[in-house]
Amino acid sequence: MSRKIRPWLFYDTTASVCASCRRQVEAKIVIKGDQVFLEKWCPAHGFERTLICDDAEYYRLCREVYVKHPEMPRQFNTQMVHGCPYDCGLCPDHMQHSCLSIIEITDNCNLTCPVCFAESAPHLRHRPLPDVIAMLDAVVANEGEADVVQISGGEPTLHPDFFAILDAAKRRPIRHLMVNTNGLKIATDPDFADKLAQYAPGLEIYLQFDSLRDDTLKLIRGATLADSHQRVLDRLESRSISTTLVMTVISGINDDQIGEVIQHATKWRCVRGVTLQPVSAVGRLTLEHPTERLTVSAIRRMVADQSRIFTKEDVVPVPCNPDTLAMAYALKHNDAIIPLTRHLGSEALLAGPRNTIVFERDPALKEQVFKLFATNHSPQSQAACLAELLCCLPAVAAPDLGYENVFRVLIVQLMDIHNLDLRALKKSCIHFALPDGRLIPFESYNLFYRGRLFAQTRKIQAEIAKHTQDRAKTGSETVSSSDLVQTDSLHITN
Ligand code: SF4
Ligand code: SF4
């Protein structure tokens, strides 16, 4: 009689947390056909299975090819005491520095979006200026020269000290500054837009932009914003302020509009690209049904099917955190969009010493790009920094080929309590800065440290501390070597 065979491939084990009690549990990664699942089991709350990728080949590419040496911050901010994810951060077990640091300056917002992970709303508090300064200093202390700092919220433009905060950021060694906004303030106040323009270049607007259609926007944001979007883009365009459109993608609501938004983005000189963020069960939102879950691989396919610019092969995993980030980039030249990633290949993307791949310091990449443009440009004319092209970065300054020639599509998956893989979390390069000097990985902050969620984390920390103490007390009662031999031989004979 032939043995029964499990209908899936057991790919790996990892760690996650139970979605009910948030305690760490072991997890398996299994592949069934094209689908990759994270399976976990909690002694108290049982079994859970979540789809983490719907393209097994792409998943293996992320895990087996796009892997780089982790880059460290200058210092760590916490110690390893309770284990991941209860020691954030950054603790010495974290495997990536902060490519993008988020400074949340307010909880206040002029919208109350059903998808808000920060659960922001009108009349909530602004963070005091000294706290914000301490957060900026925390980033600089960890990074030396920070790659990208994003001023966020809530709605940051509502902060009474907004421009004082931009000034404080500008005084610090930060290569690229972003403002994450819903755009309402820019749409309603032309003077505000003028004042923003004084900070460009070196300032980018990360503009919420989920759709061109009011009926869709009403569902996602609870407001009709299409006119506002148009006005904001007009104002940013006329003032030459770099902009990225940020689309939260929800299955069955706007996932058929990805191509439309990308096409729209290419029509604006000021727009440098589109960031696509599949929605996750964080903050106000729950995903009731498994089919609501969108993976990076699904969005990658949609970009290829809908954009009329990129193929699937153009959208590659970002080496510093391939599980959650993918990108494609193109050059914009005289209305033409030329996809570029396909020409580089994994060797060039992985060859450089830095995860945020800085062009001048990355000979392999430089050579590749020079080859591509050898017909039009001499290497001397391309003292460009392509850092942003390949990670979370911007800042190209070249006489002939500049940042305005760059068009990038970035897919950013923010893991939630269901698909959280602690192996991937340890590689997170998007971190929240806190006034006390900690830098906490994005997902970890939203799942374990933000507001009322920290109560459960504190409880788990106390349990682990007690357990550790108890174990230390009974430390002398360790297993004897003869026990080990016995166990081992039992295992062998079976
Ligand atoms: S997520 Fe990173 S910083 Fe936080 S506990 Fe885990 S390894 Fe440490
Ligand atoms: S998602 Fe952005 S715009 Fe919407 S409530 Fe939250 S902070 Fe405000």
Ligand SMILES: [Zn+2]
């Ligand atoms: Zn549990």
